[in-house]
Amino acid sequence: MxxxxxxxxxxxxxxxxxxxxxxTLAVPLFHPLSPKEIGTHLKRFAQKPFPGGQPPKTHLNIHIPFCSSLCSYCHCSRVKLKNREQLRDHVGLIIDQIRTFAPLLKGHEFTSLSLLGGTVSLLEDPAIDQLLTEALGRFTFRKKTDIHFEGHPVSLTSAKLRLLRRRGVNRINLGVQTLDEKVLKNIKRNQTRKDVEKCIKAVRRSGFPCLNVDVIAGLPGQTVTSFLKDIQDLIRWKVDLIHINPFSDIVGSACYRENPVDLAMLFNRRQAMILKAVSLLGSAGYSNRSLAGYQRAGLKYKAGKQTLPPDDHAGAVLSLGIFARSSLPGSLVFETLPCDDTFSTARYAGHPVDxxxxxxxxxxxxxxxxxxxxxxxxxxxxxxxxxxxxxxxxxxxxxxxxxxxxxxxxxxxxxxxxxxxxxxxxxxxxxxxxxxxxxxxxxxxxxxxxxxxxxxxxxxxxxxxxxxxxxxxxxxxxxxx
Ligand SMILES: C[S@@+](CC[C@H](N)C(=O)[O-])C[C@H]1O[C@@H](n2cnc3c(N)ncnc32)[C@H](O)[C@@H]1O
Ligand code: SF4
Incomplete structure (x- = not known):
């Protein structure tokens, strides 16, 4: 014992x-690392067979930490965008990282790519195009690369969707959270129900193999009835994957600090929403696919050779941009941090892992x-x-x-x-x-x-x-x- x-x-x-x-377990042990030390680890990671000769599936992530306004429930690492130059500088920083890291990982095959935020759809079309060109052109990717793009309903325009489809993006992750106008106001999220409907229809029209939507259960002012209505609408709009996120990390959120509520009561309400939504999804033919959330019946989405993202966790992720965390199994876990509040230069912190x-x-x-x-x-x-x-x-x-x-x-x-x-x-x-x-x-x-x-x-x-x-x-x- x-x-x-x-x-x-x-x-x-x-x-x-x-x-x-x-x-997360290595995070309390993080200490400053120089770009040279990061480079040494990357080089070793690419050369060292892991663990028995097979390199792990490696994913490349590009992180854009900016949002036009900050939703008051959000637990993500993000900051309010000050101006367009800040966005441009950050794209420059990521391109520098790509150009520095890619030669060190020469020959190492990446299996998937994602652009996540913050709000990636704040980027202008040429910046998205350039990031995709640099990432896909300088790193080595397997033939059928799975490419995910995360968007906000307000900034994910039809023109952007056309560009993403043209560039081979096969999955859109849309942050919706709620369709209820009263709740949207409570959580200070700048979107309307109409914006979401319009965006979902535009994604459908653009022909992406997979549309994933995130919703949150338990938000301030949300009721079981309003949550179920949201789920019904998403089913009616034929969303392929639905991710229900239980409202979490509540006591640290701005909305809780402004308006503290009884946690036990909130958990009861959140539980009722989730259980009823799960049963509604089941009766509409959606099935739970573990890591992938709830999947529409008949979905033909093929991520590479898989029907859905792999559920093994021996994979590696190299994540670029400020606040991005990388995990190189058997080598290093590290994070890119800002040097100051302009976010235009980066420093690193991390810890070696075996x-x-x-x-x-x-x-x-x-x-x-x-x-x-x-x-x-x-x-x-x-x-x-x-x-x-x-x-x-x-x-x-x-x-x-x-x-x-x-x-x-x-x-x-x-x-x-x-x-x-x-x-x-x-x-x-x-x-x-x-x-x-x-x-x-x-x-x-x-x-x-x-x-x-x-x-x-x-x-x-x-x-x-x-x-x-x-x-x-x-x-x-x-x-x-
Ligand atoms: C990193 S956020 C980016 C989403 C995107 N910026 C948007 O809002 O459209 C990814 C997802 O995290 C989830 N999320 C954020 N804060 C959360 C919280 N406190 N509890 C549960 N899920 C949360 C949301 O569902 C969100 O879609
Ligand atoms: S939910 Fe999305 S848009 Fe809102 S603050 Fe978080 S990352 Fe930004």
Missing amino acids: LAQDTKNFLRFLTLTVPGGIED QRYAMANYATLHLLDGMDIAAFRRLFTAGPADIFQKELLALAEEGLLSSDGKTWRYCGPWTIPGLFNYYSLTKILYGKKMLDALRRTYAAKYDPAADHGSPKNLLRIFQDLWYTRTYYRLGYKSCWL
Whole structure:
């Protein structure tokens, strides 16, 4: 069995560094890195076979951190755009990054590309065109590259859509959140229901193989009735994929700070919305596709050779632009940060990671629904028991995992305390080196006498995006979606 203090520290970590399956555990260990050090890691990543000779699927992401106005619920890394020069400077910065990094990754094949924000559709057409030309021309991509573009209904114009289609973009991710005018006002989001309808119809007309729409359940002033009406409209407009995001990271949001509400009541309302929407989607023929959200029946979308984005998490992501986080398994996790408030120059912070870190990330994601031992072996050339023997046994003794010889899977309760325990205790998979480094980092903040798994803390965890998505089994976007 795990020692009581180990469990308590792992629970403390889960509360302090939330983020479930995302690469967040290395973040508290980030330290400044020079562009030269980033270059050395990239070069090594491209040359070093990972982990057993197969390079991981690598995704390229371009991040535009600006928005024309800031929605008051939003938890994303974004800033209000000051002027058009700022946008132009940032595009220049990304092009510099492309030109510096691409030669270091020569020969390394990328499998997909996304342009995410912030608000990418704020970019003018020539800037989008240039970014696509630079990225697709200088990095090596596989033949059928999956290209995603995230847009805001107000700035994603028909002309932009035509350009994106011409340039091979095959999936549009549209931020909608709500169609209710009263809620839109409450969340300070500059769009109308009409803007959304017009944009969705324009996407349909432009012939994209896939349109994904994001909505949020639990926003201020939203009711079960208004949320279901939104879902009905999206079904009627034949949206291909619907991502329901439970309103999360609530207490840190501007709208909560301006107008605090009772969290337990909000969770009840949010739960009713989600459960009813899921049943409505089911009766309209939409099915849950894990990482991909809810998918319309008969959708023929093919991302590369897959019908939907891959759900393995051994992939790598190189992310360009300010606030973008990159994850190079077996090598480095790092973030691009601004040098000042102009956002025109970049600095880097990050932490080296070993292959065990990638394996622990993969396991944490897959154990919940059953981790196939043979698949793990194919990916990492060693079986889970070769790497995590002691840890898997300890987690089995804790009543969290069981194995039938073919899979290892979560066997605890599908409740918030159960999932909290799962996400906390499975952190032992990351290994002693990583956990000791985190203990040193948090030496002053960690109170071993406090009960970090108390009900008060669980209420707090129930507003974290990963936990709520897992709890409702809504599917989640991986870091490269
Ligand atoms: C990085 S945002 C970019 C979206 C795009 N700028 C737009 O608003 O059209 C991606 C998605 O995160 C989700 N999101 C943002 N804040 C959230 C929050 N507090 N809780 C849950 N989901 C949130 C929204 O559904 C949003 O579409
Ligand atoms: S939801 Fe989108 S538009 Fe609104 S602040 Fe967040 S990133 Fe910007």
